[in-house]
Amino acid sequence: MTDNTTTWTKEAILDVYNQPLMELIFKAAQVHREYHDPLKIQVSKLISIKTGGCPEDCGYCPQAARYHTGIEKNDLMPVEEVLSTAKAAKENGSSRVCMGAAWRNVQDGEDFEQVLKMVSGLRDLEMEVCCTLGMVTESQATRLAEAGLHYYNHNIDTSEEYYKDIISTRGFNDRIKTLENVRKSALKVCSGGIIGMGESVDDRIGMLMGLLKLSNPPESIPINALVPVEGTPLEEQEIVPVWDVVRMIATTRIVFPKSTVRLSAGRTQMTKEGQALCFMAGASSIFAGDKLLTTPNPGENEDMQMFNLLGLTPSEKEKDNTGKVKIRKAASTQKEDAKWSRPGHTIERNVAATEKGKAIRRELKEEAK
Ligand code: SF4
Numbered sequence: 278m279t280d281n282t283t284t285w286t287k288e289a290i291l292d293v294y295n296q297p298l299m300e301l302i303f304k305a306a307q308v309h310r311e312y313h314d315p316l317k318i319q320v321s322k323l324i325s326i327k328t329g330g331c332p333e334d335c336g337y338c339p340q341a342a343r344y345h346t347g348i349e350k351n352d353l354m355p356v357e358e359v360l361s362t363a364k365a366a367k368e369n370g371s372s373r374v375c376m377g378a379a380w381r382n383v384q385d386g387e388d389f390e391q392v393l394k395m396v397s398g399l400r401d402l403e404m405e406v407c408c409t410l411g412m413v414t415e416s417q418a419t420r421l422a423e424a425g426l427h428y429y430n431h432n433i434d435t436s437e438e439y440y441k442d443i444i445s446t447r448g449f450n451d452r453i454k455t456l457e458n459v460r461k462s463a464l465k466v467c468s469g470g471i472i473g474m475g476e477s478v479d480d481r482i483g484m485l486m487g488l489l490k491l492s493n494p495p496e497s498i499p500i501n502a503l504v505p506v507e508g509t510p511l512e513e514q515e516i517v518p519v520w521d522v523v524r525m526i527a528t529t530r531i532v533f534p535k536s537t538v539r540l541s542a543g544r545t546q547m548t549k550e551g552q553a554l555c556f557m558a559g560a561s562s563i564f565a566g567d568k569l570l571t572t573p574n575p576g577e578n579e580d581m582q583m584f585n586l587l588g589l590t591p592s593e594k595e596k597d598n599t600g601k602v603k604i605r606k607a608a609s610t611q612k613e614d615a616k617w618s619r620p621g622h623t624i625e626r627n628v629a630a631t632e633k634g635k636a637i638r639r640e641l642k643e644e645a646k
Contacts, residue, residue, distance in 0.1 A: 285489055285532055290482045294528045298520060302558045305527035309559040312534045317592035318584065319537055319562040321373040321407065322366035325570045326354045326395065327388075331379035334627045335434075336443045336510040337474055337503055339571050340379040343627075345634035346508035348571045353378070353388050359395045363402055369577045370591040371565050373405035375430060375467075381447070382412035382617055389417070393424040400425025407467060407497075412447070412455045414613045418462035428497060429459040430467040436483025439476045441622060448618045449487075456491055466495040469539070472525050473503035473517030481525060485532055497562070498536045500525050502543025504572040508634065510626040517543070519551035523558050530559025537562045545573045549583050556587065 293301065309315055329350035330342045339346035363374045376395060383389055392410065399406045407428035408421060418429060433452050434440060440449045459466050468491075470484040488495055502522050505514045522543065529538050539562035540555045547555075565577050575583075584590060 285486075287479075287482055287486055290485055290528065290532055291478070293531050294478060294482060294524055298524065301524060301527045302554065305530040305559045306557055308531050308534045309561070313559075313561050314592070315556075316589055317561070318556065318589050319373065319539075320371045320565045320580075320591040321375050321539070321562060322363065322371040322566055323375045323377060323564045323568075323570060324354070324359060324362055325351070325379075325568075326359060326376045326392070327351060327378035327380065328571065329379055332381050333446045334444060334624070334631070336624065336627050336630075337471060337506075339506040339509055341509070343631040343634055344508045344510070345637040346506050346571075353391055354395075356391060356394045356398055360398045360402065363399055363404060366565060366577075367402065367404055369565065370581065371404070372591065372593055373407060373427075374399050375407040375409060375428075375564070377409045377430075377570050378411070380411040382615060383410045383414070383417045385417070389420075393420060396421060396424040396426050409467075412451055412615065412617050413458055414615045415458040415461050416613050418459045418464055422462045422464045426464055428465045428467045430497075430499070431455045431459065432469050432471070432499065432501075433484060433487045434470050435474065435476050436480040437487060438483060439474075439480040441620075442624060443474060445620060445622050445624050445627060448620045451617050453487075453491070454617075456495075460492055465497065466491070466493070467497035467499065468495045469497075469499035469501070469529075469541070471501040471503050471542070472521060473505075473514060473543070474511055475514060482528075485529060489532070494533050494536055496536055497539060498529055498533055499539040499541040500529055500560075501541040502546060504542055504546065506572065508630065508637075510624070510630040512630075516546050519547050519554070522547065522551070523554045526555045526560050527558035539563065542572060542574075544575055549586070552583065553587055556589065561592075 329340045329348050331340045334341055339348050396406050405427045407430055408426055409430035437449045456466055456468055472481055502517045503514055505512050526538055538560050540560040541564055566574060568574055
């Protein structure tokens, strides 16, 4: 099996996805063993450094200000709190910290400076650091790299075609532009998608095709299963069958043999047996901690018990020759004016969820009087 990421066609990937499940898992497991240690799982701790109040309308997201999901909003976390949470996660086996902020895009200023301090503090703890902060310019990505960031996460979510049914406040091209800015800055790219949002199998493969079109394949690919949250436009979506998650993980593993494939959101909807099949099919990473930004996740103890049962161990952080975490070097660039788009088309279910959210807030205000 070769790292043939440039020669895949949509039809060829569909054939991979649709083959008998047992064959698919077997082939993915073979690829996995060729490029990775199948007994090691990279464990990332996700910390929500700024929760809720986001101006975007992503149909799956409880953090969008326009829906009413009852989540507790938080301003940007103090640097010290982030570092102490990370220290505890490191003791529990996490080698990477991923910090998420519910922003449309990164804005130069006080908050960004605070995030840069978090990044350099985590680098000093000798942990790998990842951020997901929304759209980012090349100069901002470069500053993050210089502060010690290793990865930048920005999911393309789904196919370009279905994206318009999920988000109306920014375009698919903005996502691609951000990923290219990240790539130019010498940061590693983390980007994947979500299944179970009502998309077709064609859209799932379209998401992988979107990743293949990037100048280089992402080093890290999260595959999320939608966790339907009350109040969001996708609240009534049925839980995606575990078999679809296994198929998606296996297909991603075969198409992107060298990448880390992360079994991300939706693990609480799966049994340990289901998760074991995902590891068999090539998942090489998970998020640790009982919360994934705002949705539930198995606790760290539960994951360690599962690892013991399956004979898996958390993998260590990447090291260079001196035994330190690799710090990626980036060439400085000029500050740029970001020109992000606002397609602003209408998605009926997002509009309905927005109106419902407004009505609930009005009622709550009345009750409080
Ligand atoms: S997914 Fe990110 S950008 Fe979209 S609403 Fe949620 S926090 Fe905002």
